[in-house]
Amino acid sequence: MTAELAVVALGNPYRRDDGVGPALVARLRDRDLRADCLDLGDAGFDLVHVVVDYEAIVIVDAVDFGGDPGEVVVFDPTDADGTRDRRASHGTDAFELLAMAERLRETSPTVRVVGIQPVETGLGEGLSPPVADRIPGAIDALERVLGGV
Amino acid sequence: MSHTVDVEGDLVTRVEGHGSIVVNVAEGDVETCEWHVVESPRYFESMLVGRSFREAHHVTSRICAICSVSHTIASLQATEAAMGVAVSEQDRRLRKLALYGETLQSHVLHLGYLALPDLVGEKSVLPLADTHPDELETVIDLHRLGNELTEVVTGRSVHAQRLLAGGFSQLPEESKLEELLDRLLNSWDAVAELADLLAVLADELPDFERETEYISLTHPEEYAFAEGSIYSSDVGEIPVSDYRDVANEYVVDHSTAKFARHERDSYMVGALARFNNNAEQLAPRATEIADRFGLAAPVHNPYLNNVAQLVEVAHLLAESVRLIEALLADGLAPQSDYRVPEIDPTAGSGIGAIEVPRGVLFHEYDYDEAGKVTAANCVIPTNQNHGNIQRDMETLVPTIVDRDAEEIEHTLEMLVRAYDPCISCSTHYLDVEFVGEER
Structure with missing residues (x-):
């Protein structure tokens, strides 16, 4: 185990706002956090390894929850079960992997998602202006979550 | 009826x-x-044109995220062959170790996450967390071990950064290799568990046979992965320089991917082809697993490629142990971090040929005198297998x-x-x- 707490960025920076997670975590690397910052790209089975390793995980990802462009939402992924419109915006279902990994542990880790409502997730680089503008607010939300888990 | x-x-x-x-x-x-x-x-061959020999392997690594180290090594071999660059014995061992780690993780990923659900009647791996939690944990542990093996040697588990033409930019710490050695030596129970599970489920693999041509690399001293010449079960050894005569790629109306054929309508590459051609060189622990499943070369049932992968998991573990012990016994020759091996670019052509998880992989580059790629050809294993899948289907479907x-x-x-x-x-x-x- 490397630390008790991990911030995990999910998303593909070559699909515009889908890359908001990695973009946000890149800004955190210089900060003195009590968490490991991990960029897992499109979530694969590496996510399972992280869930097995850490006591608490905060996922930062583009989440299409029907909010305003760039709006930030914080939630427990178990609350999102069956709510497809709160799923992450890329293909792999990170929440199913999370659920699988949690079932393999004797005690479930604390998992929170800081989701940012994307605008554009087609091929291309760079965040849309509404999403880019909300990154400072998303970082504030993330730091509040880190203080509470 | x-x-x-x-x-x-x-x-x-x-x-x-x-x-x-x-x-x-x-x-x-x-x-x-x-x-x-x-x-x-994918346009990778076109993307390579005009690129420096220092960049080519970073570009081709992106052909595949599962086999990125494999493409990197094949690419480096092609560049080194074109420019007459020698690689030290230590660096050859380290490259092999990285390749073994990647092949280990790829095989375990396929066996555990993709094939196993078929055998237990599930649509995906996710329900196995409830039905087979212990076995799934074993799969996760072995998959992770393969990734970490690659990461310790190359700096990353995907798209390696330390592998360069002529050597490594940075060497792994010996303490990390020692930790890996312990983990590898403690992983035999996990391999046995995986074998136990597959042994219980092996009856679910269809009993279908179709003899074909099996093509892999072969090497006089070892079960070939990182180097060797081409071997065909039909005609024997073939120099790597003749790879285009082996992988005769052709186009069919119903596919935008090329198919390939050699002596017959189709041929097979991958774990089963390697097993059929080189089984006598497997590590003893791998042979034990083959014997347990009654796998004796030549095997003509393509479904048993899954079992051949399991056999290779044991072989890769054993060989990784042997390589790390040899590296530690000799001690890693010191070098500065961020080293870039000196190479004077020369015009020429070179071929890289290695065995990767899904079969034999070829990269061939032409370079100009400035060390820029003027032409590239990459023949990947999955393309070589398409024709064989087609012929298997044509034989199998009328029977079912x-x-x-x-x-x-x-x-x-x-x-x-x-x-x-x-x-x-x-x-x-x-x-x-x-x-x-x-x-």
């Missing part, structure tokens, strides 16, 4: 590629039986056509999946739709 079956495969759009099966049977006669592969053009649609679908899906085609993200590879079925 008359049978009319239409199997119209929908495309599955996943990162590694698209594939579908089309089978039409009228009055019991198979009218159409085709393996459709509709790969989007009287079964119900779901069973035909499942049997054909398992066949495709047995080849471990490079569509690794897709646990349910083929979304087959049956239309207009009359029985």
Whole structure:
């Protein structure tokens, strides 16, 4: 185990706002956090390894929850079960992997998602202006979550 | 009894590629039986043109995230052959170790996450957390071990940064190699658990045989992965310089991906081809597993590629132990971090040929005097297997056509999946739709 707490960025920076997670975590690397910052790209089975390793995980990802462009939402992924419109915006279902990994542990880790409502997730680089503008607010939300888990 | 079956495969759009099966049977006669592969053009060979020899392997690494180290090493071999660059024995060992780590993780990923659900009657690996939690933990541990092996040697588990033409930019710490050695030595129980599980489920693998040509690398001193010459089960040893005469790529109407053939209509590459050609050179622990499953070369059942992968998991573990022990015994020759081996670029051509998880991989580059690529050719294993999947289907379908649609679908899906085609993200590879079925 490397630390008790991990911030995990999910998303593909070559699909515009889908890359908001990695973009946000890149800004955190210089900060003195009590968490490991991990960029897992499109979530694969590496996510399972992280869930097995850490006591608490905060996922930062583009989440299409029907909010305003760039709006930030914080939630427990178990609350999102069956709510497809709160799923992450890329293909792999990170929440199913999370659920699988949690079932393999004797005690479930604390998992929170800081989701940012994307605008554009087609091929291309760079965040849309509404999403880019909300990154400072998303970082504030993330730091509040880190203080509470 | 008359049978009319239409199997119209929908495309599955996943990162590694698209594939579908089309089978039409009228009055019991198979009218159409085709393996459709509709790969989007990747343009990697064109992207390489004009690139420096310092960049080529970083570009080709991106051909595949599962086999990125494999493409990197094949690329470096091609560059080094073109420019006459020698690699030290230490660096050859380290490259091998990275390749073994990647192949280990790829095999375990395929066996545990993709093939195993077929055998236990599930659509994906996720339900196994409830039905087979201990075995799933074993799969996760072994998969992770393969990734970490690659990461310790190359700096990253995907898209290695330390591998350079002529050597390494940075060497692994010996303490990390020692930790890995302990973990490898403590992983034999995990391999045994995986073997136990597959032994229980092996009866689920269809009993289908079709002899074909098996092509792999071969090496006089070891079970070939990182170096060797080409070996065909039909004609024997072939120099790597003749690889284009082996992988005669051709185009079929129903696929945008090229098929390949050599002495017959098709040939097979991958774990089973390696096993058939080189089984006598397996590590003793790998041979024990082969014996347990009754796997004796030559094996003509493509479904047993899964078992051959398990055998290779044991071999890779044993060989990784041997390599690390040798590296530690000799001690790593010190070098500065961020070293870039000195190379004076020269014009020339070179070929890289290595065994990667899904079979033999070839990279060939032409360089100009400035060390820029003027032409490139990459022949990947999955392309070499497409023709063999097609011929297997043509042989298999008439023997199962009287079964119900779901069973035909499942049997054909398992066949495709047995080849471990490079569509690794897709646990349910083929979304087959049956239309207009009359029985």
